[in-house]
Amino acid sequence: xxxxxxxxxxxxxxxxxxxxxLFAQTGMVQTFRRVIEAAAHSAxxxxxxxxxxxxxxxxxxxxxxxxxxxxxxxxxxxxxxVSSNPEYHDSGLQCLEExxxxxxxxxxxSLALKISRRRLAxxxxxxxxxxxxxxxxxxxxxxxxxxxFFAVKEVSLSNEKGLGPxxxxxxxxxxxxxxxxxxxxxxxxxxxxLYMFLELVSHGTLEQAYKKCPFKESQVSHYTRQIxxxxxxxxxxxxxxxxxxxxxxxxxxxxNIKLADFGLSKxxxxxxxxxxxxxxxxxMAPEVANPKSGGYDFRADTWSLGCTVxxxxxxxxxxxxxxxxxxxxxxIRKGTGPIIPDSLSQTSKDFIKKCLQxxxxxxxxxxxxxxxxxxxx
Numbered sequence: 001x002x003x004x005x006x007x008x009x010x011x012x013x014x015x016x017x018x019x020x021x022l023f024a025q026t027g028m029v030q031t032f033r034r035v036i037e038a039a040a041h042s043a044x045x046x047x048x049x050x051x052x053x054x055x056x057x058x059x060x061x062x063x064x065x066x067x068x069x070x071x072x073x074x075x076x077x078x079x080x081x082v083s084s085n086p087e088y089h090d091s092g093l094q095c096l097e098e099x100x101x102x103x104x105x106x107x108x109x110s111l112a113l114k115i116s117r118r119r120l121a122x123x124x125x126x127x128x129x130x131x132x133x134x135x136x137x138x139x140x141x142x143x144x145x146x147x148x149f150f151a152v153k154e155v156s157l158s159n160e161k162g163l164g165p166x167x168x169x170x171x172x173x174x175x176x177x178x179x180x181x182x183x184x185x186x187x188x189x190x191x192x193x194l195y196m197f198l199e200l201v202s203h204g205t206l207e208q209a210y211k212k213c214p215f216k217e218s219q220v221s222h223y224t225r226q227i228x229x230x231x232x233x234x235x236x237x238x239x240x241x242x243x244x245x246x247x248x249x250x251x252x253x254x255x256n257i258k259l260a261d262f263g264l265s266k267x268x269x270x271x272x273x274x275x276x277x278x279x280x281x282x283x284m285a286p287e288v289a290n291p292k293s294g295g296y297d298f299r300a301d302t303w304s305l306g307c308t309v310x311x312x313x314x315x316x317x318x319x320x321x322x323x324x325x326x327x328x329x330x331x332i333r334k335g336t337g338p339i340i341p342d343s344l345s346q347t348s349k350d351f352i353k354k355c356l357q358x359x360x361x362x363x364x365x366x367x368x369x370x371x372x373x374x375x376x377x
Contacts (some may be wrong), residue, residue, distance in 0.1 A: 098167075120184055122197050127152055136162030136263060141200060150185055151198040163194065163292070165263030170196055172239060172262045180230030182250060182260040198260075203253045204244035205260075206308075210315045217348060219255075220312045224351075225375040226257035227305060231366035235298040238268050244304035245283045246311050273297050282318040282338065283307040289359050290333040299360040302369070303337075306355025310338050313348065347374045 051320030128141035137155035143152075153169075155162040173184035183199035203209065206223065215223075227249065234241060241259065248261035266274060276336065284305035287293035307318040318338030322328040335358030340349055351374035357363040 010170075031370050033132060048096045050324060054140070061163065067150065109317060120190070122148070122150065124189070125150075125152075125197075127154075134261070136165050138236060142197065144256050149200050151195045151200045153198060156193055157189075157191075166194060166196060167241055169262040172265050173198075175209075176234070176239070178230060178233040180257050181233065186198055199258070201250040201252055201258050203251050205325070206249045206257075210246065214315055215312050217313065217345060220309060221350070221375055222255065223249075223251070223257050223312065224305070224309055225370070227308070227367045228370050228375060229261065230257065230259040230307065231301055232370065234265075235301070235366055238270065239265055240268055240274070241265050241301050241304075242288075243249055243283075244301055245308055249308070249370050258311045268297065284332060285360070286333055286335040289329065296360065298363065299363045302355050302366065303360075305337055305366075305369075306352045309348070309352055312338060314341060314345055 001033045001233070021258040093302055110265060122142075122144050125142050125144045131139040131141055131151060133139075136159070137153055139166060140154065142150050142152040153166065155166045157163065170184070170187060173182070176184070182201070184355035185197035185199070187197065188195040205359050209215075227244075230240070231244075239262075241262065241264075242258075243264045248259070250260050252258070268274070273356045274297070275295060281298070285300040287296040290302050320328055320331060320336065320338055322331050335357075340352055340356075344352075351372050352366055354369065364372075
């Protein structure tokens with residue numbers, strides 16, 4: 001099972017350590033909901049996402065209850081909606097800003113956006129235009145009666161081959177919450193299809209982006225750092241992606257990266273290794289493709305990242321010296337990586353070579369690679 005520290009990192013609950021004592025000292029527990037509502041109002045945040053004893057309020061109150069060791073009833077933090085009352089604005093905004101800070105959000109607006117994403121309720125929705133087709137199903141744009149837009153991944157209930165990966169993706173994404181992981185909203189089902197609702201990233205995949213225009217190395221460095229941050233979070237949550245490539249990584253119009261397509265991903269026990277599989281791909285680590293390797297773990301994602309960086313810098317799938325499919329598979333199983341062009345900078349080549357270390361025991365983790373000069377800027 002994942003360690004307690006990893007469970008905490010992957011949970012969607014919040015902590016509020018600094019201000020628990022302050023609430024006890026100032027008696028602010030009794031007016032907590034009003035303070036949060038006022039802070040939301042001051043930050044320009046839509047109050048409906050917080051209304052009542054919301055997930056945000058409940059999580060912080062639970063932390064305070066544990067910290068103080070005293071029962072805090074909902075009535076104690078209830079009361080009228082005072083989001084327009086200016087007397088609470090300064091203290092409320094200060095509290096919410098501190099809450100954002102201790103939970104590693106850039107500012108209170110980032111926190112508000114995160115909460116609004118998590119609380120998006122999708123009812124009475126309609127399917128719009130096609131975004132793309134995958135191996136197991138199709139993705140469409142969707143909208144609901146409140147004017148929210150989202151992505152809809154659908155698979156026919158008669159498609160046994162496609163239902164497995166979609167259900168696997170749902171099981172994994174519902175437990176994840178990170179800025180560099182596609183946000184999961186929920187599911188729906190009718191007599192014919194299963195639907196999964198996801199954050200809509202309208203700028204498409206990295207593959208689509210580099211086909212439109214070449215990436216500068218500084219862009220690739222920026223994207224790679226975010227990919228690593230997402231991978232570190234996944235691995236801390238005991239999740240291995242297993243299908244990392246540009247086609248499965250989304251980019252927003254502001255250049256933010258979102259890891260997506262978790263249909264082949266797996267939860268892993270601490271110390272567990274997965275069995276090799278009888279196939280190979282351009283991005284697959286040798287220990288994954290080699291049936292004699294004895295198994296593989298999170299470091300297989302590191303290899304795939306190296307291939308993905310090559311893909312971004314060359315605007316091509318990873319290239320090998322072998323054209324024949326059998327010879328290519330044999331080379332990958334033996335630890336032969338893709339061609340690294342001489343035209344790349346020494347820093348980028350060093351980063352790629354570290355990712356493509358044939359011995360997984362010598363291959364750096366996502367956490368270690370975050371210290372590499374290529375992604376440190």
